[in-house]
Amino acid sequence: EDKVVQSPLSLVVHEGDTVTLNCSYEVTNFRSLLWYKQEKKAPTFLFMLTSSGIEKKSGRLSSILDKKELFSILNITATQTGDSAIYLCAGTGTASKLTFGTGTRLQVTL
């Protein structure tokens, strides 16, 4: 059975801090790993990673995949209160299915 585990489950930081969110996966016929940000409603897509060692970057957010060790990290630098959300990690394998982790709840305080 496919499995995705995220850590920590929740995190409280001060504005301006840098955070690292972790995601490990066991997905049969692994194809890609996706990160989503979920605020009050629908998850919104952040990154898709398919190759090891290649960093994807979008503003203050970046992510990298290690296919040998089966994990990914999501970094957020200079955090802002608007970064407060649940961050979801998901792996795709066979049949276009996504297996999600439970998410990391990030709260950024002033």
Place this chain on the structure above:
Amino acid sequence: DVKVTQSSRYLVKRTGEKVFLECVQDMDHENMFWYRQDPGLGLRLIYFSYDVKMKEKGDIPEGYSVSREKKERFSLILESASTNQTSMYLCASSTPGTLETQYFGPGTRLLVL
């Protein structure tokens, strides 16, 4: 712009009622998915569909059925709602291929009394 819509944002139903949750996407995506999201459990896949009239069970299909009569529409049916089906339901769609990304609707928060 990518758009996935769900028929209701909030629903309150009674135990034993039949419940229909509708999802529509305007991106001509072949794949559509229904998830439920519960605290501490993340998103869990209920059913998905590759094409019209095709469906596959996800990880937790018990108590649910689905219907895909048109490409743009994917319905989730709770034949006889139970209190343990109180949850947030999220629909998503994607295009099949090597590098597909799922796009999510806004979610329906269902309360079964």
